[in-house]
Amino acid sequence: MSERQLQIAGVLEAVATACAFVAEAAQNAGLDAQACHQCYLAVDEACTNIVEHGYAQDPDSVIDVMCQLERDQFVITILDDSPAFDPLAFPEPDTKAPLVHREPGGWGIFFIKKLMDRVNYMHDGSRNRLVMMKQVKPHNHHNPPVPEMPMQPIRVTEVKPKVWMIAPSGRLDAMQSRELTAVLWQVLEQGHKWLLVDMSEVDYISSVGFKTLVSAWQRARDLKGDLMLVTLTPRVREVMEMIGLDLVFSIADTPEKALARLAMKK
Amino acid sequence: MNERSKYGIPHPVETACPLPLNSMVDIRVSELEQVTLVEVIGRVDSLNAAELGTSLSNAIDEGNTNIVLDLSQVSYMSSAGLRELVSAFKKVRRVSGDLRIAQPSTRVQEVLEMAGLDTIFQIFPTQTDAVGSY
Numbered sequence: 336m337s338e339r340q341l342q343i344a345g346v347l348e349a350v351a352t353a354c355a356f357v358a359e360a361a362q363n364a365g366l367d368a369q370a371c372h373q374c375y376l377a378v379d380e381a382c383t384n385i386v387e388h389g390y391a392q393d394p395d396s397v398i399d400v401m402c403q404l405e406r407d408q409f410v411i412t413i414l415d416d417s418p419a420f421d422p423l424a425f426p427e428p429d430t431k432a433p434l435v436h437r438e439p440g441g442w443g444i445f446f447i448k449k450l451m452d453r454v455n456y457m458h459d460g461s462r463n464r465l466v467m468m469k470q471v472k473p474h475n476h477h478n479p480p481v482p483e484m485p486m487q488p489i490r491v492t493e494v495k496p497k498v499w500m501i502a503p504s505g506r507l508d509a510m511q512s513r514e515l516t517a518v519l520w521q522v523l524e525q526g527h528k529w530l531l532v533d534m535s536e537v538d539y540i541s542s543v544g545f546k547t548l549v550s551a552w553q554r555a556r557d558l559k560g561d562l563m564l565v566t567l568t569p570r571v572r573e574v575m576e577m578i579g580l581d582l583v584f585s586i587a588d589t590p591e592k593a594l595a596r597l598a599m600k601k
Numbered sequence: 602m603n604e605r606s607k608y609g610i611p612h613p614v615e616t617a618c619p620l621p622l623n624s625m626v627d628i629r630v631s632e633l634e635q636v637t638l639v640e641v642i643g644r645v646d647s648l649n650a651a652e653l654g655t656s657l658s659n660a661i662d663e664g665n666t667n668i669v670l671d672l673s674q675v676s677y678m679s680s681a682g683l684r685e686l687v688s689a690f691k692k693v694r695r696v697s698g699d700l701r702i703a704q705p706s707t708r709v710q711e712v713l714e715m716a717g718l719d720t721i722f723q724i725f726p727t728q729t730d731a732v733g734s735y
Contacts, residue, residue, distance in 0.1 A: 347648045350646070351646065375677075383681060429717075430716060437687055439687040442683055445716075449715050
C-alpha cells in the first residue's frame with residue numbers, strides 16, 4: 336500500500352538513517368522544508384531515546400519506522416521492543432527555569448510534542464508504538480492539494496477524545512469494502528481502539544463488507560477496545576439480523592447512545 | 602488507478618534528501634587574547650554531541666573560561682547538542698566564567714528557543730560582537 340517501512344539496528348550510528356528516510360518521505364508527501372526538518376528532528380529524538388534508555392545500545396535490537404500519508408496527515412510510526420515506556424507521561428522540562436534549576440537533558444520528548452501536530456503512544460502487548468503526525472499544508476502550485484478520494488468518500492473524525500467515527504457511504508461492496516478495510520486498519524494502526532462505524536449512509540452491504548467489519552471489530556477487541564455500529568439503515572439491519580451478526584456487534588441507534596455506552600466500557 | 606495515487610500519496614520524487622546524512626562535525630578551538638573561540642561546523646546529534654562536550658570541557662579545565670561558541674555553521678542540532686551546551690555552561694559558571702553564543706544558525710536558534718535556552722545564554726549576532734563582549 337502507501338506505507339513505507341524501514342528497520343534499523345537499535346544503535347546511535349543507525350539513527351540518522353531513520354531520520355533521513357522519514358525526511359525524504361515527508362518531502363515526497365508534500366511537507367515543506369521546515370516541516371521536513373521538524374519530522375527529522377522528532378525521529379532523531381524518539382530513536383535516540385529508545386537507543387539510549389530503552390535498549391542501552393544493544394546491537395541486536397531493532398527499531399521499525401513507518402511513514403504514510405493519510406489524507407492531509409503525514410504519519411510516522413516508530414516501533415521498538417524495549418521495556419514498556421510511555422514517553423508522553425514523562426514530566427516536561429521547565430523552559431522558564433533559571434540555569435541553576437536546569438537539567439542538561441530531558442528535552443527529547445518535549446521537542447517531539449512541540450514539533451509534531453499530534454503524538455500517540457501505546458504498548459501493544461509486546462512493542463512500544465509511538466505515532467507522530469504532521470499536517471500537510473498545501474503551500475504552492477508545485478504541491479497541488481491532495482486529490483479527493485475516488486468513489487464514495489469515507490469520513491474519519493475524532494468525535495470524542497480517543498473515539499473515532501468512520502463513516503462509509505453508499506454500497507459496501509467488494510470494492511468499497513477494500514477502501515473501508517484500509518481506513519479502519521490505518522486508524523487501528525495509529526493505536527485508536529474505540530471506533531464507531533456510522534452506517535447511516537450505507538444502503539447495501541455485501542459479505543465482504545461484513546468480513547471487513549468483523550476483522551476490524553476483532554482487532555479493536557484485541558487492543559482492549561471496541562467497534563460499534565451506529566445508525567443502521569433498515570435494509571442493512573435486516574441483513575445483519577438474518578445472519579446473526581446483530582448479536583456479535585454492539586449496535587446503537589444514535590452516535591450519542593454509542594458514546595454513552597463506550598464511556599461506560601472505557 | 603494504482604494504490605498510491607488512490608490514497609492521495611504523490612509518487613516518489615527522485616530528489617536528494619535536503620538534509621545532510623553524514624554525522625560529521627568539525628570543532629575548531631582557537632585561543633584569542635582573552636577569549637577562547639569554539640567554532641562548530643556541521644551537524645550536532647546524539648552520535649557526536651559528546652565531541653562538542655569534550656572540547657568545551659577541556660577548554661574550561663585548561664582555565665579558558667571566557668568562551669565564545671560560534672554556531673553560525675551548524676546545519677542541525679538535536680537536544681543531544683543542547684544537553685552538552687547546558688552542561689558546559691553550568692561548568693563554566695561554577696568557575697566564574699561564561700559561555701556566550703555567536704550567530705546561531707536558524708536551525709540552532711529554533712531549538713534554543715524551543716527549549717527556552719535563548720533566555721539563559723547570552724546570544725550575539727556576530728562573532729566579533731561576542732568576542733568583544735568580554
